[in-house]
Amino acid sequence: MTNLRIGDLTGEVSSLAFVANMTLLKTLVLRNSRISDNLASADFSKFVNLNYLDLSFNSITGKVSPTLLNLNTLNFLFLGSNNLSGSLPDMISPSLTTIDLSYNMLSGRYPSWVNMNNLHVNLVWNNFVIDNSNNSTLPSGLNCLQRDTPCFIGSPSHSSFAVDSGGKRPIRGSGNTIYEPDDASLQGASYYVTNSTRWGVSNIGKFVDSPNGSYIIDTSRLFTDALDSELFETARMAPSSLRYYGIGLKNGLYHVVLQFAEIFFPDDQTHLPVEYLLLASLVQGDLKETDFDIKKQTNGKSYTVIQRQYTVEVMNNFIGIHLFWAGKGTCCIPEPGFYGPSISALSVFSYDSNGEEDPGPQKNSTTNNTGLVVGVVVCVAVLGFLALAGAFIWRQKRRKLEVEMEELFGIVGRPNVFSYGEIKSATGSFSPSNILGRGGYGLVYKGKLLDGRMVAESSCLLHLIKGKRSS
Template structure:
């Protein structure tokens, strides 16, 4: 029994001795490193940052917020015979840490990785990071960093990844970043950099990823990109860079993702991408590319997205595209593709958009909601079997009758100011054409970068106190192109109101409030908003604003409202895939009196003419009192002083439109002068009536017509666009109609007779 007790005593002594030795060799952080970390955490107000000498072994720092955000601290405890630890990785993502980034980071000289993405840091990027000569990753996406990138960053020879996307950095790109031979990833998108891409960046031969979307860089896309032969991904969307895409791009055989958009400069042929057989996502949008789609696309067997939209491509759709088994999205909209549309496209289960081309149909098609958007792809001269919605400019299949439009974009039916806004709840978006009866339709194109499952409808998910009408609480979105069409509309002038409210960012001091949405808007093919930022224009999020356009002409039967993302703004705040056009509601009302009975009666005509008499009498009386109706010359400045209640054109505009009143453009001769056909710089076709300013009758006719036509607003009346008064020229500018309707002819005769009768009584 005594022997057994002795054995236990010995064993106990050995165990205690082991613990004592373990304690004396515990893995600890040095005191100076503990103090540095405590100072950093205190300045950041990071509540989970309780640090001491044993924190590396306790693991109390690591906190998970979600799949992409949280904190992680990694230590290397192999120093001094496994007794000393040093922090090598600091990851603090999504904590909304504010203030400036502490300079003390530069004292943690063993750091290899720093990730401070999606916080609320402001100020400049600390120069002290240059002291971290073991640093391989510096990631600070989605903050408020301003100023320029410090030159000292170019001295971190070990740096492999530099990610500064979605900040407010300015100035030129530092040339000495080209000295970082180990650099693999450089992500600088969504900042405000200027100047060109430095030539020194041609030395970065280990690059696998380069992104510079949405910056104000200028100059040509550099030839030296051909040096980046290890490149896997290249993003050059929404810059001010000029094409053409350099031929050296053919050397980038390892590319899997290529995104270039909205280039300036002149057109060029399709770049040589023949050896890029690993390609998965190929986006060359609005790059001024001409010619045919190359057959070698078939060899990109892993291709999932092909976007060649908004170029100048010609020829047929290559049949080889149907052999791409992994393809999910094909966007070829807004080109000049022609020929017979292949049957496989009409029956495809893929998301395809071939709208706005010049195809002829191979088999009957119907207007339907589909993944295949072939809206307006067909020329109007195609087969009679072509459905109306596939024809150029969406001509009305029957008599046009609509004169207003109220849409709650992305929302349910609602009422505002006694107008009923129709619902718009279709969830489709990548390549969709949706029709709502014969009144309106929408067309959506594109897939979100970094989040291809993002939705195309938005709601007030952050509980914002949204001001204004109910329709501001929802919206329709698009990653690339969104078009609304007013269908079967009466000819005439309309007022278009576009309603916006930013509801996808927060109204607080968090990274979720730092998004910057920018897009362009065109109406009837004319750009009316450039780089439009809802939040900036409204003065914050959740604030409803309206942009009004008062004189939008419908000369056919369709009104088109186009919202387009040109690659600018953020695309990773509050998460990837939040960017592009957003609209809350659309209001369209006529600028003319609507005849709900279908025509004007003789009594209505007399009433309208009588109502216009006061305008004409006043104008004629003023001219007579000033002596302008006595045969003397009319001076431009004096006649312009009258309120003629119409638009004004310069003589230079009119001469340019009519080719200096070329006889070939003369389309008629009236009692008071010739009439010429012309085309304005925006493409509008006009008829110009030239009156003599020296004759008493010409002056009367000039003012008489302005007063009369300005007072008359009806879909069956020719519209007076405006006048020109320069020197001895008196010109009236009307809309040009190729074929006048019988109603217009009859009404015109009636007006002429009443007008001349009224004039005779006035002057006799």
């Protein structure tokens, strides 16, 4: 036997003993097979033809032996998501091109061979010492993806992030969310952290039957039922495990939205991919979905968007989202190598942020205060201008009215104005003998002014004047 692939088992745990004599194997895959054993239980020095070894997602303990890393024919080694400990050997075989040691308990400083050309190494979520004295050509941000997640602990910088998986430029989605592009060139064991150290991504696995299998997929098909259709033109795919991380988040409750779309399988295809989705804060590790089939969720319709929304508590200023292939479904349609979890976009935001774009850390408080002062000054200036303009208009209207009144008085003369006492004296204290008759406004009195002029006064007007005088 030269090829043995077993994966995603349930039931009783097993050991590595049953493969000890299969020394002719070229490919050995025991991924997620409930193996609980020490790595030294199998003498891999006898596996002289071994090219591909995958023991990931088990409960294997012990150290990574120099013998295993120096097999002359070994190209691909996946030992991630186990309980391996200790430091790494100083030498490896030049034949190795892909090494996954993520999610173990490894420690110490990583050796110089991590700088080898054409070598893809994933050391995420271990206990390595990473400082200026431990230089390497590994992508930056690894220090933020170790078990103690030292970045921004106690001093968070963000309350949201959003990612367009496979995208090439930022996209402003509905709700004013800015989706940052994730077009990192990830391989079988690699990771990426943004320059702003806001989020990261880790990819594990190799498309065994397709040496040129792509980790980013795209389509020219339009999604007419989606609010943000551009998000679904691309997706990131992984043959085994795909994780996204939020770094430096403020602690508290967050709203997580994952967006998927089936873009591989036309509606007339009967072969359906099955995916296994694990979403969790790394503090909680909650399982959210099992056997998640994108196309089944759309009732068999392709090019249709599916959303999953969750409430997750962020602790230690860090969140992790894990998509994991369950080993089910097709591996070869529409062509060999297309299988595993895929995602088009994701967004994570605090319930306090209401989904609005988080500007990130504010680095210059002086600039912010200056902006506030300038804003207040501008507002005061505008209000002052409006007040002066209003006063000017009022004075112009009043002056126009005065001019019109002067013109009227020039034609008809100015009216005579008499006091209540003068009217009372002229009418003999409103003597009945001076009543001339009744008009439309009541009784009309005859009166004689001090200068001898005769006048007629209406009682309605007199009562009005008297009322004003009394008040």
